Amino acid sequence: MNLISQRKTTPIIRKSTTQRVNFAVVGDSHVGYANSLSIFRNLLPKAVASGNKKFVIFGGDNKHGSVGAAAETDYKAFKDTVGRNLGPKKIPYKASIGNWEDNTRVLFKKYLGAFYGQMNFPGTKGRVKYVWLDNAPGKFSYDSISLLKTLDPKYYYIIDCHWPLKVSGITVDPSHVLSQQETNNFFKAIPHNVRDNVLGIFTHHAHTFYENLNNIYPGFTKTKFYVCGCSGAYKCKCNSAGCGRGYYDATLTLDNNQVRLSVKAVPS
Numbered sequence: 001m002n003l004i005s006q007r008k009t010t011p012i013i014r015k016s017t018t019q020r021v022n023f024a025v026v027g028d029s030h031v032g033y034a035n036s037l038s039i040f041r042n043l044l045p046k047a048v049a050s051g052n053k054k055f056v057i058f059g060g061d062n063k064h065g066s067v068g069a070a071a072e073t074d075y076k077a078f079k080d081t082v083g084r085n086l087g088p089k090k091i092p093y094k095a096s097i098g099n100w101e102d103n104t105r106v107l108f109k110k111y112l113g114a115f116y117g118q119m120n121f122p123g124t125k126g127r128v129k130y131v132w133l134d135n136a137p138g139k140f141s142y143d144s145i146s147l148l149k150t151l152d153p154k155y156y157y158i159i160d161c162h163w164p165l166k167v168s169g170i171t172v173d174p175s176h177v178l179s180q181q182e183t184n185n186f187f188k189a190i191p192h193n194v195r196d197n198v199l200g201i202f203t204h205h206a207h208t209f210y211e212n213l214n215n216i217y218p219g220f221t222k223t224k225f226y227v228c229g230c231s232g233a234y235k236c237k238c239n240s241a242g243c244g245r246g247y248y249d250a251t252l253t254l255d256n257n258q259v260r261l262s263v264k265a266v267p268s
Contacts, residue, residue, distance in 0.1 A: 060098025
């Protein structure tokens with residue numbers, strides 16, 4: 001008897017290499033304006049309630065136009081709200097600086113950290129980098145443009161800044177969009193060999209949901225572009241009935257050497 005033929009072969013089960021990293025994008029909470037704090041306190045728990053979120057992006061104008069002691073109160077209220085909702089879930093976050101925060105930079109830094117920078121995108125084991133930039137006054141800081149010039153083609157990137165870029169076909173209120181020159185400065189700073197690795201650019205400021213998923217600028221054929229700015233008292237304007245306030249649910253799908261971004265607007 002052939003003992004080898006009697007052995008049962010164990011099937012090889014190959015482990016899936018696909019990984020999904022869920023995150024939320026929240027813009028323009030405007031704490032300190034009208035009933036923004038109440039709206040933000042209601043919206044943020046919804047944004048992190050589902051999908052095992054690994055990260056939250058806050059896109060600027062986190063507080064409104066207060067200065068001095070009132071500004072400190074508003075920054076603290078924003079940070080306390082974030083801490084109550086994200087802290088127990090151990091969800092990291094980063095906030096960009098907005099135009100209403102431009103004149104309170106010392107307090108912004110005290111409560112929300114650096115105005116620009118780069119970090120590993122949580123949950124991606126360093127394959128994706130998160131870059132946040134300072135264009136609070138309607139133009140990019142020198143340091144922000146310099147940072148873009150150092151991006152490395154070994155990684156994929158998600159980028160956030162407050163003012164929307166003037167991308168191809170944008171329909172956002174022109175008074176809430178960067179000039180063509182500033183837009184050119186941004187895109188031209190990104191090295192040619194990195195441009196296919198810029199997965200998505202999130203912007204805010206205009207109180208709307210807007211997306212452009214194709215050829216947003218010459219040489220950026222794979223980059224998706226978004227605007228999201230209505231997590232406070234300013235309602236979002238969009239084509240959907242009753243759009244109101246809301247945020248983005250987003251997912252990075254890492255599959256072998258490929259990374260994909262999918263984004264869905266969530267009216268609240």
